[in-house]
Amino acid sequence: MTDTYFNIQALLTKLEIELNSIIQARGLNKPLMIGIHSGGAWIAEQLHQRLDIKEPLGLIDISFYRDDFSQIGMHPQVKPSQLPHHLEGRDIILIDDVFYTGRTIRAALNEIFDYGRPNQVVLGVLIERDGRQVPLQPDCTGCTVTMPAGQRIKLTGPSPLGIHIQSFSTEKIST
């Protein structure tokens, strides 16, 4: 079912404003924006334009860094990550669509640190929902929602972007 409750443009605008103020407050120098494949990358494309970031947009696929290989195996169609060779000392804005358990962000941070030691990483997500399983949290959000554990938010795109609420019965939560 599609949920009309979410207005993507309004969420993007709020996220853009929060990111803009954190860029100023923390003095991010030539920030590099990285979107997490696939939903995060679509959101990052929009924000990259809105915030007029000069550095090319980075893309990260965290499939090889997931912690659930021994439960669910390889993910099909893993996209090669597109990141600059050296992330050493860089200021990074990491973007994902939905923040849920926090495991995706843990995996993404591990992968980023394998490319080099960044100066700082800021996390922006379109939607933060409850259900966190590791002690991580976003710095900037489009909105924060509470949902039943059996439901999941799915972003479709890249154009047009759409948000769908799916019900599922499996316990394998990994977003």
Next chain:
Amino acid sequence: MTNLQLNKEGKLKHFLSIEGLSKESLTEILDTAESFSSMSEQRVKKVPLLRGKTIVILFFENSTRTRTTFELAATRLSADVLTMNISTSATSKGESLLDTIRNLEAMHVDMFVVRHAISGAGHFIAQNAAPHISVINAGDGQHAHPTQAMLDMFTIRQYKHDFKELKVAIIGDILHSRVARSQIQALNTLGTKEVRVIAPKTLLPAHVESLGVKAFNSIEEGLAGVDVIIMLRLQKERMTSALLPTEREYFKCFGLTEKRLKLAKSNAIVMHPGPINRGVEIESCIADGPQSVILQQVGNGIAVRMAIMSLTLQSNIEAL
């Protein structure tokens, strides 16, 4: 007939030969390898995918490239790797293959990567090993060397993108070459337009056409208009009768020279699974020349072996 290489869900469980695998399976391996190949740009060339898995590299025959690239592939996936040097192991004290396997199984290993001089050794181990163990054939006798064939397919796809319009020539000791057999099967499965083999009659298997190739006894005729040239080493260690007059005579008739290379398409690539014998099957200046992709093949071997190891080990998830 059930395919020993696939589990109940049709997923790759062992990787023993190209035979019996679908175009989709081979393409999945190539696509996965492509994702891994970008890893070589990372500062830390390692992903945690196979952390906690133990992989035993069991080589009953000599090897440099295959063994080292398997070791690197496994360590880059964060697996623990044990390389058994058979010449200093209990096998030389008379332990049977099955007993060696049983002992290693008792150490709770997850995968065997096996090279053996006897054809079918990999199949034998896969049939007899504990159900959670995956077996990868790293070359068995004159039968198959499927990971080499897949890294060759990966290299061809890197340069030529699509197999549909390609003419590929394999030149040399086809008779003794497990690499050639696996390459021919992979090229045909992936839909290559034309696969040629070029060799003296003494180095071609009987009824070679039944493998789906065109056979040539003249290198000049066979090279005309090809996109990919794969050279093979003369496997003197496997030759038990007088198949060739001399190496010099062989080079004169079948060696890849600059003049002969011009008969192929101008953008043709030259490949060789190694080890190369300069001046026997290939002129030195070609091996080091601009059309040679021999060293790229070696590098690609790591990504392709990473893909095969992770794809086969994921099939065990249900079994655990």
